[in-house]
Amino acid sequence: SQRYYTGIPIMASNMDGVGTWDMALALAKNNMFTCLVKEEDPAFFWDWLNNNPYKSDLVQHMAVSTGVTDIDEQRIEKTLNLNKSLEYVCIDVANGYSEGFLDFVKRFREKYPKLTIIAGNVVTPDITEELLLRGADIVKVGIGPGSVCTTRVKTGIGYPQLSAVIECADAAHGLSGHIIADGGCSSPGDVVKAFAAGADFVMLGGMMAGTDQGGGEVKDGHVEFYGNSTTKAQEDFGGVQNHRTSEGRIVRLPYKGDVNNAITDILGGLRSGCTYVGAGELKHLSKCATFVQTKNGATHNTVYK
Numbered sequence: 001s002q003r004y005y006t007g008i009p010i011m012a013s014n015m016d017g018v019g020t021w022d023m024a025l026a027l028a029k030n031n032m033f034t035c036l037v038k039e040e041d042p043a044f045f046w047d048w049l050n051n052n053p054y055k056s057d058l059v060q061h062m063a064v065s066t067g068v069t070d071i072d073e074q075r076i077e078k079t080l081n082l083n084k085s086l087e088y089v090c091i092d093v094a095n096g097y098s099e100g101f102l103d104f105v106k107r108f109r110e111k112y113p114k115l116t117i118i119a120g121n122v123v124t125p126d127i128t129e130e131l132l133l134r135g136a137d138i139v140k141v142g143i144g145p146g147s148v149c150t151t152r153v154k155t156g157i158g159y160p161q162l163s164a165v166i167e168c169a170d171a172a173h174g175l176s177g178h179i180i181a182d183g184g185c186s187s188p189g190d191v192v193k194a195f196a197a198g199a200d201f202v203m204l205g206g207m208m209a210g211t212d213q214g215g216g217e218v219k220d221g222h223v224e225f226y227g228n229s230t231t232k233a234q235e236d237f238g239g240v241q242n243h244r245t246s247e248g249r250i251v252r253l254p255y256k257g258d259v260n261n262a263i264t265d266i267l268g269g270l271r272s273g274c275t276y277v278g279a280g281e282l283k284h285l286s287k288c289a290t291f292v293q294t295k296n297g298a299t300h301n302t303v304y305k
């Protein structure tokens with residue numbers, strides 16, 4: 001797209017309870033990014049954006065999301081045609097390994113040469129390069145690591161997220177492209193590690209859910225949070241098809257209050273992480289950090305003697 005991004009490259013995921021308008025507003029005020037949920041009504045969206053005093057901040061820190069079905073395509077085209085100021089679009093499918101998806105990205109690039117295109121999800125370097133060559137600017141990386149994802153259990157498919165980020169970042173950077181580490185961060189330290197592994201952006205679901213801005217009813221101090229492919233999330237779109245299984249689950253998260261609390265915690269960890277390894281700027285983190293392989297099965301709770 002030839003555009004530059006200036007801001008804190010942490011993104012709210014396009015999930016129910018995360019990629020909401022309230023989240024976009026709160027994050028934009030903090031120079032952070034939101035991928036909005038897919039099912040935005042183009043006219044309502046226009047109304048909200050154009051009557052918003054923070055419109056110019058929002059368009060710099062927000063992507064509208066789409067799938068690749070004909071209905072998705074019609075809706076996103078309507079949204080983009082109504083809202084010419086939009087700069088980012090996120091083309092999001094669970095499995096980016098299909099010719100149809102690659103073609104969609106290529107057609108989208110041809111139609112919208114100036115839009116910054118986010119596309120995913122994938123987990124390997126060759127397809128990362130292919131997506132960039134077809135016109136994506138930022139490739140979304142992660143299959144299996146999400147906090148409410150059951151793909152590994154239900155299908156046996158997944159790729160260790162840290163390895164995926166290291167390998168895909170390397171491939172993308174060779175073509176002057178970028179990647180998003182999407183899924184699997186459950187603490188500020190994980191966000192630091194994702195950047196240290198070479199991610200240009202880090203996308204968060206569960207860490208931003210359960211907040212006021214994510215919405216959802218607070219019951220007994222908890223908020224329900226569910227995956228995009230759960231039956232619950234798909235209900236609005238005709239349910240999960242009979243021949244498919246839901247690859248997401250529903251969890252109850254402790255209510256976290258204002259998302260600004262979570263942001264303070266994440267950014268505090270990130271600043272401190274940079275200080276530990278001597279990274280003066282976030283983009284230096286991957287050069288300053290070193291990963292050490294621990295014994296098989298070791299976790300962060302393992303005590304070494």
Ligand code: 5GP
Pocket residue numbers: 013014015121142144145146147148149150151182183184185203204205206207226227228229230247248249
């Ligand atoms: P988290 O930050 O919660 O660990 O992961 C968020 C990511 O999980 C999302 O951005 C998305 O890529 C992925 N995700 C969201 N919902 C589902 C789902 O229902 N199934 C699967 N397999 N992944 C999901």
